[in-house]
Amino acid sequence: MTLTELKYIVAVARERHFGRAAEACFVSQPTLSVAIKKLEDELNIQIFERGTSEVSVTPIGEQIVAQAQRVLEQTLAIKEIAKQGKDPLIGPLRLGVIYTIGPYLLPTLVKQIIDTVPQMPLMLQENYTLKLIELLKQGEIDAAIMALPFPETGLMVRPLYDEPFVVAVPVGHHWESRESIDADDLKQETMLLLGAGHCFRDHVLGVCPELMRFSQNSDGIQKTFEGSSLETIRHMVASGVGITVLPRTSLPAKSMLDGSTAKTDAGLLRYVPFREPVPDRRVVLVWRKSFTRLPAIEAIFDAVVACNLPGVKRLDLPVNVN
Numbered sequence: 001m002t003l004t005e006l007k008y009i010v011a012v013a014r015e016r017h018f019g020r021a022a023e024a025c026f027v028s029q030p031t032l033s034v035a036i037k038k039l040e041d042e043l044n045i046q047i048f049e050r051g052t053s054e055v056s057v058t059p060i061g062e063q064i065v066a067q068a069q070r071v072l073e074q075t076l077a078i079k080e081i082a083k084q085g086k087d088p089l090i091g092p093l094r095l096g097v098i099y100t101i102g103p104y105l106l107p108t109l110v111k112q113i114i115d116t117v118p119q120m121p122l123m124l125q126e127n128y129t130l131k132l133i134e135l136l137k138q139g140e141i142d143a144a145i146m147a148l149p150f151p152e153t154g155l156m157v158r159p160l161y162d163e164p165f166v167v168a169v170p171v172g173h174h175w176e177s178r179e180s181i182d183a184d185d186l187k188q189e190t191m192l193l194l195g196a197g198h199c200f201r202d203h204v205l206g207v208c209p210e211l212m213r214f215s216q217n218s219d220g221i222q223k224t225f226e227g228s229s230l231e232t233i234r235h236m237v238a239s240g241v242g243i244t245v246l247p248r249t250s251l252p253a254k255s256m257l258d259g260s261t262a263k264t265d266a267g268l269l270r271y272v273p274f275r276e277p278v279p280d281r282r283v284v285l286v287w288r289k290s291f292t293r294l295p296a297i298e299a300i301f302d303a304v305v306a307c308n309l310p311g312v313k314r315l316d317l318p319v320n321v322n
Contacts, residue, residue: 003075005039006068008032009047013065014134016055069137076139077290087119088293094123095300096132096144100200100230101283104249105145105307112303120296129199136288143287143297145304147199150322157284157322158297160304161312164280165207166251167272168234169243180275183207190242192233195226200281204245207279238268246271247281248311282315286322 011021012032022029040047047061057065097106106124113122125132125141132144133153145160167181175181186207194201227233233244251271285304287297305314 001039001042002035003072005035006071008035009039009061009065010068010072010138012036012048012055013057013061018050018055073137073139073288073290076288077292088295089117089120089299091119092121092123093143093293093296093300094125094141096125096127096135096141096146098129098132098144098146098199099126100194100198100247100250101145101147102126103231104247105304105309108307108309109300109303112306113299116303116306117299120299128197130197133286136286139288142291142293143285143300145283145285147203147281147283150199153286153322154289155286155322156289156291156319157286158301158319159315159317160283160285160301161309161314162280162282163309163312164248164278165203165245165274166248167243167274168237168246169270169272170237170240171268171270172240173243173270175243175272176270178272181272182275183279186243186245192236192242192244193226194230194233195228200230200247203279203281207245234269245279249309251311280313283312289321 011024015021022032049056129146129150135141169175
């Protein structure tokens with residue numbers, strides 16, 4: 001039994017496909033398949049059931065894959081321990097960020113890191129929440145910036161800030177002169193949402209659960225359209241297709257809310273705040289328990305705090321385990 005074989009079975013369990021798992025491990029499919037068959041023969045059990053279109057994990061295989069994941073995490077911990085004698089702020093830090101935070105935080109965050117800890121360059125990756133959690137557990141990234149809630153993971157979590165939501169409407173919309181909007185009013189409009197997999201989509205559906213019904217019904221709820229990114233949705237709103245909900249940091253610098261007054265964005269959009277209680281999301285920094293470069297985590301936290309993020313509520317809350 002080798003660490004490479006354990007890495008292979010974890011990849012297959014994740015991808016549910018030998019070909020995709022081989023690509024993720026940067027090996028050929030025959031190499032991966034032979035190694036897994038060798039491990040199954042050694043253990044005298046079947047870890048995977050091979051179907052025509054998908055691979056499934058056997059009940060005993062589930063236990064073996066879970067243990068293999070723990071072994072791989074501990075292996076990474078050994079490597080991290082070996083670095084303890086060195087400066088934990090020297091060397092790259094692999095940071096993941098969800099799609100609805102990255103474009104609005106990273107430009108300022110990267111500059112802050114360059115100014116304060118230039119010896120710790122960031123290796124960045126944008127992805128979905130669940131994928132970032134997988135990458136963290138596999139040791140492919142060191143930390144991630146995400147939004148709560150997400151499934152229980154056993155990862156360390158430090159709150160960064162609470163970010164309110166705003167409503168974006170096209171100029172000429174009957175809401176453009178409102179000082180605020182009630183969340184329940186959203187069901188009266190044609191809403192534009194992110195596609196499945198984006199946690200911000202779930203946040204918006206949490207604000208107005210009726211939007212989960214995707215066709216017009218007796219309550220007057222309009223059909224909901226989906227976009228691939230917040231910027232795509234913003235342009236669709238500007239063209240008059242519908243309205244949307246956006247996180248506060250995604251507003252362009254020249255389109256900031258001034259008290260209860262919504263200002264235009266290039267003459268095409270109006271941003272209107274929600275009525276109290278304003279819906280928001282909690283943005284957090286997440287890392288593995290076994291990650292030993294804690295000063296690096298602290299440097300990321302300090303850099304985020306130093307970023308100019310208008311409208312957010314900065315937090316000074318203790319670290320907890322999710």
